[in-house]
Amino acid sequence: MLALMDADGNIAWSGEYDEWGNQLNEENPHHLHQPYRLPGQQYDKESGLYYNRNRYYDPLQGRYITQDPIGLEGGWSLYAYPLNPVNGIDPLGLSPADVALIRRKDQLNHQRAWDILSDTYEDMKRLNLGGTDQFFHCMAFCRVSKLNDAGVSRSAKGLGYEKEIRDYGLNLFGMYGRKVKLSHSEMIEDNKKDLTVNDHGLTCPSQQIAQIDVVIILIQSIKKR
Structure with missing residues (x-):
């Protein structure tokens, strides 16, 4: 039908x-x-x-x-x-391809992407880097790109779009970011910037990923002193 x-x-x-x-x-x-x-x-x-x-x-x-x-x-x-x-x-x-296998693979890709993005978010909270939104986006999607898996990258992009929709909704109630309600145009611009950084993160070379990991390690060592 x-x-x-x-x-x-x-x-x-x-x-x-x-x-x-x-x-x-x-x-x-x-x-x-x-x-x-x-x-x-x-x-x-x-x-x-x-x-x-x-x-x-x-x-x-x-x-x-x-x-x-x-x-x-x-x-x-x-x-x-x-x-x-x-x-x-x-x-x-x-x-030919089996629909059930395709759906199962999509579910696995979604879970792998979710794990990387959520782990990165937890790292940011633990290191008290909650105010560096675009750094989070770039680092998280750089980590996704390290898998070199188009399916996982595609799932991550989808999750990125879902996050921006959620952020827009939170802003309507003054619950986004610094809890200061943004105008429609300001929020759309914020969404666009985040999505642009997501795409950039997926294209970052391996040495850039290594540099970002080094930054995280340095921050961790400084906080332990």
């Missing part, structure tokens, strides 16, 4: 499909053009096939009409779509 909603949240189009992407019925009162089918696919009206980025898929056969461009790296059958289209996807038309 697929559906499109308008700006008011009303269903403007809906369609029901079988496991292999064949359309069973359609509700299209506004005569909308809706080409999307299974994940990554677009309906080609002239041929009746589904464009799958790297090749075309025939929903009647449940197979691709051309060989896999990456050969046997995409699986033992050069024409096959995922054998279980309910749990499998192939958005690029190259190699």
Whole structure:
């Protein structure tokens, strides 16, 4: 079942499909053009096939009409779509993937990113560096980049956006930062700066990460004196 909603949240189009992407019925009162089918696919009206980025898929056969461009790296059958289209996807038309495994990996990436960001936050509190907001953002995302894992970095960016939304909400009640309520424009600017620093942190080279770790070690040693 697929559906499109308008700006008011009303269903403007809906369609029901079988496991292999064949359309069973359609509700299209506004005569909308809706080409999307299974994940990554677009309906080609002239041929009746589904464009799958790297090749075309025939929903009647449940197979691709051309060989896999990456050969046997995409699986033992050069024409096959995922054998279980309910749990499998192939958005690029190259190699099938299990949805459950993808979700599990996303959950693991999210947890790894969360652990790094929260550990860095606890380090900042323990070292009494709570007022250095952008230093925290840069250091935390530098630590994420050290894993050299695109999935974890992507999850960290998502968490970064969630934090800015949360910060904006806290500011509405005067509970953000120094507990001084900022204007809408000031808060948006603050959000933008934090997100920019996040992106910069993800690109920092290994030697910069080492320098940041040294700063933390120096602060720790000074506080112990």
